[in-house]
Amino acid sequence: MTTNRNSGRILERPVFERLLFAQCWEDPLLDREALQTKPGDALLSVTSGGCNTLSLATLGPERVIAVDLNATQNYLLELKIAGILNLDHGGYLRLLGVRESGLRWHLYQAVRERLSPLAQAYWDSKRPSIESGVLRAGRYERYLNAFRYLLHVIQGPRTVRRLFECESLEDQHRFYRENWDSRTWRLFFRTFFSRTVLGLGGLDPEFFTYVSGVKSFGDHFRRLAHHALVDLPIRDNYFLAQICLGRYLDEHAVPPYLRAENFNTLRNTVGRIEIVTGELGDILSQLPSHSVDQFNFSNVFEWVPQPTFERILRETHRVARPGARLCYRNLLVRRKHPENLDDMFAQHQNLAARLLWQDRSFVYSHFEVAEVKKDPRIAKEEKWQRPQVYEAVTP
Ligand SMILES: C[S@@+](CC[C@H](N)C(=O)[O-])C[C@H]1O[C@@H](n2cnc3c(N)ncnc32)[C@H](O)[C@@H]1O
Known part of the structure; x- marks a missing residue:
């Protein structure tokens, strides 16, 4: 390395x-x-x-x-x-x-x-x-798999599915309040995304070396998750679908590189x-x-x-x-x-x-x-050379 x-x-x-x-x-x-x-x-x-x-x-x-x-x-x-x-x-x-x-x-x-x-x-x-x-296949995805498994145990598979059937933000808000945001959910979320569990399970404890002023990782992330669950349309949110369902809702709610209409363009550009x-x-x-x-x-x-x-x-x-x-x-x-x-x-x-x-x-x-900010008159482009390649891993 x-x-x-x-x-x-x-x-x-x-x-x-x-x-x-x-x-x-x-x-x-x-x-x-x-x-x-x-x-x-x-x-x-x-x-x-x-x-x-x-x-x-x-x-x-x-x-x-x-x-x-x-x-x-x-x-x-x-x-x-x-x-x-x-x-x-x-x-x-x-x-x-x-x-x-x-x-x-x-x-x-x-x-x-x-x-x-x-x-x-x-x-x-x-x-x-x-x-x-x-x-x-990633370490982080495997961590989220474990989250999903426990989420289904805590909320029940039907409740998880119903969240993604909400058709408006009002529906989502009501559903979250009445069916989702229980004490068990809060405790589970706080524990699963705590510094210790996230560090050992999903990332690496050293990644938090420069963290200061975040009292509880779990509460911090739960506040952010609350915003995504109630303020943003759930059906467009392929991140939440991946986290909660382990799949995309359909082939339209996917990242741009997976969308059918971008596939031919990508064929022409990935060579660059x-x-x-x-x-x-x-x-x-x-x-x-x-x-x-x-x-x-x-x-x-x-x-x-x-x-x-x-x-x-x-x-x-x-x-x-x-x-x-x-x-x-x-x-x-x-x-x-x-x-x-x-x-x-x-x-x-x-x-x-x-x-x-x-x-x-x-x-x-x-x-x-x-x-x-740069003066275009002094910014004469130098010749591009491919940066030296380092290989960190020999499989
Ligand atoms: C910072 S991590 C965060 C992942 C990201 N939040 C995500 O959801 O994809 C993204 C990538 O940056 C790489 N990375 C971290 N620090 C780097 C550095 N100084 N130089 C090059 N790559 C770096 C990691 O190996 C990792 O694959």
Whole structure:
């Protein structure tokens, strides 16, 4: 694994040698509106589950650089790309686990040739994950499976199903008050999403190194979940469907990269995605000045100390084209866009607050959107070179 001045001890945790996220648990509609990616643009996006990078690729950027320090996240993105190139839309949904299939291992054989040797070796050794649908293969998804199992015990399968039959926000509100928000639910939620259980089960205790001022993780997340359950239409919320039902409600309520109408566009754009395994600050330092239009940073900044966060933002400014846009989330650690960088970035606080309110993935407490201030006359683009590839895992 790469180590450099940007890496803290969190980034060296063994948890990064396993697949953590098989899906992105971040609402891609926020990134889309914040970043305003358009054909011809160059985009840098943290890979994670690959979904949001692919969803931004549906907008036709000329160049996409997908970065993750966890090589297995990048192997997943490779698999998702290979499926787009080698399967039809139905086959793709079957391979990933959106549609039922007993033939996933055969579908995998049909896409395998597109993968790099390391990704081939990785997925060859993960037959059970392929056969049960890779969208369920991450450590975090397995944690949510356990949540769903217990949720059905506590609320009863019929109550869980009925929540998704609510047709209006009034219905949802009433249903939540009368059938859902019991003391047992509160206790269960508080326990399951406590610092200890989330750290040991879903993420890693070290991920909370920089958390301060959050008294109870469970109460914090339950307040955010309350907003998603009562203020946002449940039928559009594929995150809640995945969490509570373990499936999408239908094939329209899915992330943009899985929608039938985007499949052909993706076939034309996924070839422009360059996948790089390495630490974000390292990768940025290797990119030419004035070369990138958008940056999707997920919530990576809460896993590094404040000075590293600011250093990465300064490097982002160097790499950015004039008017470039960036966005990132805060889950538990406040990484506010620093005011001492106001000469480099204009913040879009109103836009960010409006988007956060609409966030169907609901667990984030803040969303930050900023635009790069740079004089177009001095910003002469340097020649683009592919950043050096680091491989963190040898399967
Ligand atoms: C920050 S995590 C959060 C996951 C996210 N909230 C989601 O729902 O998809 C996203 C990805 O960032 C990667 N990551 C974290 N810190 C990084 C860094 N400094 N450089 C590169 N990748 C990083 C992790 O390996 C992970 O796959």
